[in-house]
Amino acid sequence: MDETLTMLKDLAExxxxxxxxxxxxxxxxRYLEPLSEIMVDNLGSVIGRKAGAAEGPKVMIAGHLDEIGFMVTRITDEGFLKFQTLGGWWEQVMLAQRVEVYTRQGPLIGLIGSKPPHILSPEERNKVVDRKTMFIDIGASSRAEAESWGVRPGDAVVPVGPFAQMRNPDMLMAKAWDNRFGCALVIETLRRLGEGGHPNVVYGVGTVQEEVGLRGAATTTNLIAPDIGIALDTGIAGDMPGVGPDEAAGKVGGGPVLLIYDGSMIAHTGLRNLLLDVAEAEGIPVQFDKMPGGGTDAGRxxxxxxxxxxxxxxIAVRYIHTHTAIMHRRDFDQSVDLLAALIRRLDAETVRQLKAGE
Incomplete structure (x- = not known):
């Protein structure tokens, strides 16, 4: 694997x-430190500050560190774990999936379980299993045994989904593409900007707790006080059976996706137009999509x-908010090209015009 794939693997896993x-x-x-000055907020977000023009406008680009997962809420007398979802889950993708429970003594492998179909009534078989009836089996025989292994309420439970290149090596499979590729885009963009300079101060951010309310975006935005905000987040791929273009328009391998509308923000018209002008000048295809049912860090x-x-x-990603998703390497590389070119256009006068609506 090349350095970029190694970084993507390290982040995703x-x-x-x-x-x-x-x-x-x-x-x-670890990847930001050679490229930038490091800052942090008090919730755990990390920020790489890279100055081009010392008095130039402040440009914030952010991917979120967190992935959807679970939290242990209770240990049953028999040693099974009850849990709370963290982020948006659909019950049908949860059953029989491997997870790791992160205790203070180290990780434990487990499985999300429920009653097998053989003992369900016909009526029950036709219903989606309620997450409240699910549990995590870590192989313990009692609460005391689970506790002796270090399990406590509040422990993190993480999906198992190792990084892999598919038969087409540009198709990359892993857990947590929502939104580790965004964190990787931050790193690669700061690296690229170091090669040619930029007329601003760029803050490359990995935010916390996006999946539960855009919380790290709020704290880091307050810390940075940016002039321009660019959230780097997942587009929903629509190039699969059963999905129509009015549901999800992005195609894997079709280029970066500009989200024109989501549940937390409408794209700024002037900044959208500038990005499209830059993309055309650079020969980079841009896809458009909307996501009325969710929000992103740009909402804060x-x-x-x-x-x-x-x-x-x-980037358009297939199967987000599951244990394993798929993205395309070319989309990642083109997004880096586009981000670097856009940021180099964001000088003081351009930003002034954007803020004034000119």
């Missing part, structure tokens, strides 16, 4: 559910202070 992102934060920080960025012109740029 690190455990980091909302509120417990320390392992993935260490990985991102754009309402800071008197307002921050913001957009969401992403």
């Amino acid at each position: 690190a455990p980091g559910v909302p509120g417990q992102e320390s392992a993935v934060r260490r990985v991102m920080r 960025m754009h309402i800071f202070g008197g307002g921050v012109p913001s957009i969401v740029l992403g």
